[in-house]
Amino acid sequence: MQNNTVVITGIGLISSLGEGVDAHWKAFNDGLEPRIDSETFKPYTVHPLVEVDWNNQIPKRGDQRQMETWQRIGTYTAGLALQDAGIKDDESLCASMDMVVAAGGGERDVSVDTQILAEARVRNDIGTMLNEKLTTELRPTLFLAQLSNLLAGNISIVHKVTGSSRTFMGEEGSGISAIDTAVARIRSGQSTHALVGGSYNSQHPDMLLGYELNGMLKRDGWAPLWQREDSAGGGIVTGSGGAFLVLESAEHAQKRGARVYAAIDGIYSAQIRRSRDDLTQTVAKLIGAASADKAADLIISGASGAKHVTAAEKAALDTFSSSMVRGVAGKLGHLREAQFPLVVALAALSVFNGSAFPPVDAKNEKAGPSSVDTALATSIGGTRGEGVARLVKV
Amino acid sequence: MSKYTDHFGRPLVAITGLGVVSSLGQGKEENWAALTSGTSGIHTITRFALDNLRTQIAGTVDFLEESTKGASTLSQKLASLAAEEAVAQAGFPVDDFGGPLFLAAPPVELEWRNRFALDALVKSEGEPGYDLLLAACRRGPQVDMFNTAEFGYIAEVLADKFGTRGLPITLSTACASGATAIQLGVEAIRRGESDRVLSIGTDGSVSAEALIRFSLLSALSTHNEPAHKAAKPFSKDRDGFVMAEGSGAMVMESLESAVARGANILGIMRGCGEKADDFHRTRSKPDGSPAIGAVRASLEDAGIEEDAIDYINAHGTSTPENDKMEYLALSTVFGDRISSLPVSSNKSMIGHTLTAAGAIEAVFSVLTIQTGTIPPTINYDNPDPAIVMDVVPNVKREASVSSVLSSSFGFGGQNTCLVMTAEPN
Numbered sequence: 006m007q008n009n010t011v012v013i014t015g016i017g018l019i020s021s022l023g024e025g026v027d028a029h030w031k032a033f034n035d036g037l038e039p040r041i042d043s044e045t046f047k048p049y050t051v052h053p054l055v056e057v058d059w060n061n062q063i064p065k066r067g068d069q070r071q072m073e074t075w076q077r078i079g080t081y082t083a084g085l086a087l088q089d090a091g092i093k094d095d096e097s098l099c100a101s102m103d104m105v106v107a108a109g110g111g112e113r114d115v116s117v118d119t120q121i122l123a124e125a126r127v128r129n130d131i132g133t134m135l136n137e138k139l140t141t142e143l144r145p146t147l148f149l150a151q152l153s154n155l156l157a158g159n160i161s162i163v164h165k166v167t168g169s170s171r172t173f174m175g176e177e178g179s180g181i182s183a184i185d186t187a188v189a190r191i192r193s194g195q196s197t198h199a200l201v202g203g204s205y206n207s208q209h210p211d212m213l214l215g216y217e218l219n220g221m222l223k224r225d226g227w228a229p230l231w232q233r234e235d236s237a238g239g240g241i242v243t244g245s246g247g248a249f250l251v252l253e254s255a256e257h258a259q260k261r262g263a264r265v266y267a268a269i270d271g272i273y274s275a276q277i278r279r280s281r282d283d284l285t286q287t288v289a290k291l292i293g294a295a296s297a298d299k300a301a302d303l304i305i306s307g308a309s310g311a312k313h314v315t316a317a318e319k320a321a322l323d324t325f326s327s328s329m330v331r332g333v334a335g336k337l338g339h340l341r342e343a344q345f346p347l348v349v350a351l352a353a354l355s356v357f358n359g360s361a362f363p364p365v366d367a368k369n370e371k372a373g374p375s376s377v378d379t380a381l382a383t384s385i386g387g388t389r390g391e392g393v394a395r396l397v398k399v
Numbered sequence: 400m401s402k403y404t405d406h407f408g409r410p411l412v413a414i415t416g417l418g419v420v421s422s423l424g425q426g427k428e429e430n431w432a433a434l435t436s437g438t439s440g441i442h443t444i445t446r447f448a449l450d451n452l453r454t455q456i457a458g459t460v461d462f463l464e465e466s467t468k469g470a471s472t473l474s475q476k477l478a479s480l481a482a483e484e485a486v487a488q489a490g491f492p493v494d495d496f497g498g499p500l501f502l503a504a505p506p507v508e509l510e511w512r513n514r515f516a517l518d519a520l521v522k523s524e525g526e527p528g529y530d531l532l533l534a535a536c537r538r539g540p541q542v543d544m545f546n547t548a549e550f551g552y553i554a555e556v557l558a559d560k561f562g563t564r565g566l567p568i569t570l571s572t573a574c575a576s577g578a579t580a581i582q583l584g585v586e587a588i589r590r591g592e593s594d595r596v597l598s599i600g601t602d603g604s605v606s607a608e609a610l611i612r613f614s615l616l617s618a619l620s621t622h623n624e625p626a627h628k629a630a631k632p633f634s635k636d637r638d639g640f641v642m643a644e645g646s647g648a649m650v651m652e653s654l655e656s657a658v659a660r661g662a663n664i665l666g667i668m669r670g671c672g673e674k675a676d677d678f679h680r681t682r683s684k685p686d687g688s689p690a691i692g693a694v695r696a697s698l699e700d701a702g703i704e705e706d707a708i709d710y711i712n713a714h715g716t717s718t719p720e721n722d723k724m725e726y727l728a729l730s731t732v733f734g735d736r737i738s739s740l741p742v743s744s745n746k747s748m749i750g751h752t753l754t755a756a757g758a759i760e761a762v763f764s765v766l767t768i769q770t771g772t773i774p775p776t777i778n779y780d781n782p783d784p785a786i787v788m789d790v791v792p793n794v795k796r797e798a799s800v801s802s803v804l805s806s807s808f809g810f811g812g813q814n815t816c817l818v819m820t821a822e823p824n
Contacts, residue, residue, distance in 0.1 A: 006409075006591065049533075071680060104675070108571075109550070110506045115529060118514070122527035125515050132448025135511060135607055140451050145615035149680050149810065153506040153550075154571045158811025161677040167689065170675035170813060171579055174506060175551030175569040182568045186583070193590045210529035214509065217536040218545035224537070238537075274566040278559055389555050390566055 007194035012399055014263040015090025015251030016350045017082040017202065020337040021052035021244055025085060030354055032336070033362035039336050041227045041242070042208075048224040048237075049217075051207040052244030052338035057081060062088075063163050072159055073112040073150040074245075079204030079343075080159045082247030086200065087164055090251035091263060098261075102168045103196045105187045106157040107179035107203035107342040113151065113211045117142040156204065166200055177309070178276060178390025179203070180345035185272040185392070187252050197257045202249030203343035216241060221311055221387055230335030231319060231369035233310055240312040241387060244338020248347035255399070267356040267380075267396040269349070271295060274392040284314065287391055288321035288383070295381050295395040300325065302377040303361045306332045307348040307384035309339040318385045319369075328381070329373035335365045345392055348382035352396045355380050359398070402823075403655035405669070406702035409589045412668040413657040414819070416489030416650030418481035419762045421749045422458035422643055426484055431766050434774045435795045439627035439748050441641050447607045454619040456626040458643025458750030459605045466603075471507045471547035473603025475556055477646035477755070478502065482561055482599055489650035490662060491595070495562035496650075498595035501583045502554045502569050503576030505604040505754045509548040517541070553601070563597055573809030574714070575673075576600055577647055577757025578817050582671040584651050594656035600758025601646035610642060616681060618718060630751075631778035632715035632744035633722050633790045640716040643750025647758030649765075654823075664822040666765045669802070670701025676812030683724045683808070690728035693814035694806065698732075701818035703802065705733050708740070708818070710773055710798070712764045712805040715744025716751050721808060726786045728806075741798065743776040743791040757807040761817055764803040768821050773798055 018025060021040040022032040043050040059069050059077060062084030069077060087093040092102070121138045128134045149155050154172040161167050173179040173186075183201050190196040206212060216222050216239075224238030233240040258265055273291045277284065295301070304322060308315045322330050333351060340347055355361050355377050364370035378398040385391050405411050419426065422440025423433035433440070440458045446467060449455045460466055465476040486493050517535040518527055525531055535541075546552045554567040572579040577600025584596035613619050620639035622629040630641045651668055658664070674692035678684035698705060714725055730737045745760050746752075752759050767773055772795055779792040801821040808814050 111508060113508070119528040121511070122514065122518050122532075125518065126522065126527060130448070131515070132607065133450040136448055136451040136611070139608055139611045140614070143611065143615060148612040148616065152573070152811070154573045154809070154811045154813065155680060157675075158680055158813075161675045161812045162680070165677050167675040167677050167812070169673045170572065170811070171583075172571050173568055174504070174571055175554060175567075176549060178551050178566055179569065182566055185566075186568070189590055189592070190586065195586055195590070210533065214529065214532055214536065215545075215548055217533050218509070218541045218548065220536065220540040276555065276558065276566040278555075386551070388549065389551055392566070 009192050009194060010255035011188045011191045011252055011269045012255050012258050013250050013266040013353045014253050014258050015086040016266060017086030017089060017249040018350060019055060019057060019078060019082050020246030021055060022337050023055050024057065026089060026354060036363050039227060043226050046210065046213055049213055049222050050227050050242050053208055054245035068163055071146060071150060075109065075112060075204050075206040076150060076156045076159050078206060078247040079156040080163050082202060082204055083160045083200060083249045084164055086249035086251050092251060096165060099165045100167050102166045103199040104157055104160060104166050104170050105183040105201045106172045107183040108153040108156050108172050108174060109342050110151050110153040111211050112206060112209050114147055115210060176341055177344055177384050177386035180342050181274050181384055181390060181392030184345060184349060185274055188269050188272055191252055191254050198253040200249060200251055202346040204247030205245065205340040205343050207243035207245045207338060229366040230308060230310055230332040231366050234312060240310040240315060242310055242338050244340055246337060246340050246343060248343045248350050250346060250350060265399045267353040268399045270395040270397045272394050276390050284317035285320045288318050288385055289324055291391060291393040292321060292325055292381060295393045299379060300327045301379045301381045302374055303355055303380040304328045304330045305348045305352040305380060305382045306330055307344040308332050308334055309387045310334055311387040314385055314387060329361050330370050331365055333365065345384035348384060349394045352380035352382040356396050356398050411654035412585050412588050412651050413654040413664045414649060414666045414668055414765055415652055415657050415662045415664060416485035417665060417762045417765055418484030418648040419759055420460060420477050420480050421645035421759060422460055423749060425480060434748055435772050437775050437777045437793060439777060441626045441629055441750050443626050453621045454610060454614050455623045456629050456641060457605050458641055460603060460644040469510045469547055470505060470604035470606060471553060474504055474601045475553045477603050478557055478599045478601035479560065481646035481648035482597060485648040485650045486561060496597055497564060498593040498597060499565050499587060500554060500558050500563035500567035501580040501596060501598045502557065502567060503580040503600035503754050503758060504553050504569050505602050506571055507548060509544060513544045571754060572813040573811050574753055575757055575807035575809040575813040575815040576754040577759060578807040578815040580758060581649060581761055581817060582815060585668050585671055588651060588653050595652040597650055599646060599648040600755040602752050602754040603644045605642050605644055613642060620717060628778050630717045630747045632717040632747050632776055633783055633786050633788060634779055635781040635783040637717045637719060637722060639718050641750035643752045645749060645752040645755050645759050647755055647762040649761060666768050666822060667820045669820045670697045670818040672696025672700050673815045676814060681810050682720060687724055687727040687731060689814050690724060690808055691731050693816045694728055694732045697816035697818050708802050708804050709800040710767060710803050711740060711742040712760050712803055713742050713744045714806045714808050715746050717746060722786060726788060738787045739789055741773050741791050742788045743774055745774060747777045760805050764805045764819050767803060768800050768819060771797055771799055
């Protein structure tokens with residue numbers, strides 16, 4: 006079996022902070038205030054998506070209409086990653102490219118759902134009413150626009166990535182598994198190049214409901230990520246955005262003269278039973294495994310803000326005092342499925358630039374060594390799934 | 400290539416445990432008896448109201464206590480039953496499997512009954528809508544509802560119950576999902592990550608809304624009377640698929656480790672192939688090239704020639720589009736031989752079990768190899784003259800089958816094929 010080095014050669018990012026690698030690097034380095042919207046979904050706060058001209062990556066209006074926002078964000082971001090890797094117009098590289106997408110779903114039709122809720126209050130024949138409303142009111146194509154594996158489907162259609170198409174589900178864990186699987190396949194020679202990532206739309210009440218059923222959202226405005234213990238609600242502020250990576254074997258990248266951001270040296274993941282296993286110890290163990298050779302200069306944390314989970318991660322991070330920590334959800338929100346791809350991308354960018362951006366929460370994050378050649382990225386799921394990536398300079 | 404490795408020098412993957420639940424029953428024995436006798440599990444739906452619905456039939460699993468408890472609960476139960484059977488057959492401890500879990504599960508959403516229940520909590524506070532549902536949540540966590548709407552929940556419960564290792568993977572490649580779960584397991588064994596894996600495809604998601612969604616895409620058969628005649632793959636008058644439920648589970652191991660522990664080897668998962676389609680969200684590229692590519696990739700991965708395939712367990716959904724395209728793909732790859740090669744569709748009897756289909760049909764493919772019985776394609780009364788295939792019409796056939804191709808094609812350009820062979824010795 007082969008043991009290839011796996012490198013990142015393309016990064017696509019959009020979020021509340023902007024579009025593309027440079028905009029994100031600049032936003033984090035300039036220490037700009039986070040962009041938030043605390044009005045639209047009051048009492049919840051979200052980090053709204055930057056204004057996007059969808060035509061840039063999804064030229065056909067017809068294609069745009071076939072997608073709900075999360076699919077559009079993902080398809081757009083995938084295009085950015087392909088473009089960044091210099092693969093976008095290479096038909097044969099796209100046709101042989103593998104794809105693993107971490108996907109949610111949902112984004113139901115608010116107006117139809119509201120009508121049904123109203124009818125249900127006044128009618129006794131709920132089943133009949135449901136059939137009546139759904140058969141007459143639902144847009145036929147909405148199903149596909151919500152369906153989990155159709156983000157990958159749309160990426161195939163719009164960007165012609167057709168080597169393979171796999172969609173992983175399961176909140177933050179799906180982002181961890183997506184990268185883990187793509188890396189493992191390239192390392193072992195099962196694949197030469199892959200597109201991997203995810204997207205999330207925070208600006209939809211159905212997506213908020215998914216969290217709030219378990220009381221996980223922050224209800225009193227924005228606060229720095231590591232300072233949410235005393236806030237009302239569960240601590241999470243979600244953000245809209247997407248993160249996609251182009252991964253290749255080092256040899257494949259070198260042959261085509263691709264620019265390399267960083268190598269993914271390892272993915273360390275777990276899924277403990279949080280009701281009985283200690284989360285802090287688990288996170289510390291994963292970070293410890295990822296630091297076994299040498300402590301990382303920097304840890305980009307994907308902490309969601311979920312109170313107990315974020316506190317557990319913080320306690321683990323504090324034991325790795327030689328590493329700088331940057332919690333990015335304080336800046337652009339929690340992107341759920343896309344959170345791990347996002348932090349891996351930001352860690353790779355830091356390694357590539359050889360430096361860390363300034364603290365996002367200066368009270369809880371320290372400045373550190375001026376040069377960065379190893380970085381970790383963490384995503385500890387709000388409910389389940391734990392993952393750490395190690396990125397190294399090539 | 401040694402006794403334990405394939406033509407690429409990779410570990411051969413043995414199948415040592417199989418489990419299945421469908422509308423035909425629970426367990427391999429019940430299912431196989433019904434399937435090989437040409438019994439249909441399709442019936443008129445009783446789970447929800449049928450007023451205003453053009454399609455009133457499905458292959459729902461109605462015999463479990465969980466059958467009326469919602470998509471997440473039923474999908475979990477179906478997966479659990481199939482996995483219990485598979486793990487027990489393989490001879491591993493049912494609570495300490497010791498390898499990774501790959502789960503194909505339907506994308507579930509919060510059920511209407513739960514939305515209504517939330518609304519009932521806050522009815523007096525204002526107009527119905529999402530604002531009020533969110534307000535209801537602020538009164539206190541609804542953990543049970545939350546769990547049913549989390550994509551990662553079913554795998555967490557199964558991982559806990561069966562003692563699988565690591566972060567389980569939940570996946571969806573639409574109607575190819577079950578095959579993808581198996582493919583991911585094969586790849587993990589080939590990488591040496593584990594000497595055993597548990598792959599499951601499950602789907603218990605037939606609800607009014609799910610049915611209406613497929614119905615609005617004109618994908619479903621409206622042949623309501625008689626229900627058992629509705630699924631008629633490769634027939635001239637086929638008019639859509641029939642939604643159905645079930646689960647298939649497979650324990651796979653490196654052949655070397657299976658032999659070492661003296662396991663009973665049921666078959667070899669010899670190869671997997673896939674190719675995405677970039678043509679359209681629900682339709683295939685007219686030249687069939689992605690499906691052709693997936694079939695060829697699976698044969699190449701398996702290291703066997705087309706003429707070594709003895710039987711094809713077809714995707715055969717009974718939609719006008721799928722069956723036509725599948726025939727185009729198969730006749731392109733297999734040439735003239737396609738007219739005499741047995742090709743049958745389990746969906747004629749169990750319906751389209753969607754996320755579970757690839758896994759259930761892989762289980763039936765192995766049973767075909769083991770028993771030498773090819774299940775028929777029932778309801779084949781009006782052959783489509785444009786599809787010249789031996790569909791094993793209406794009645795099972797005894798035949799020596801040592802290799803099977805099982806194909807799965809799904810919305811979103813998903814095409815995945817598996818090649819299974821008899822145990823080499």
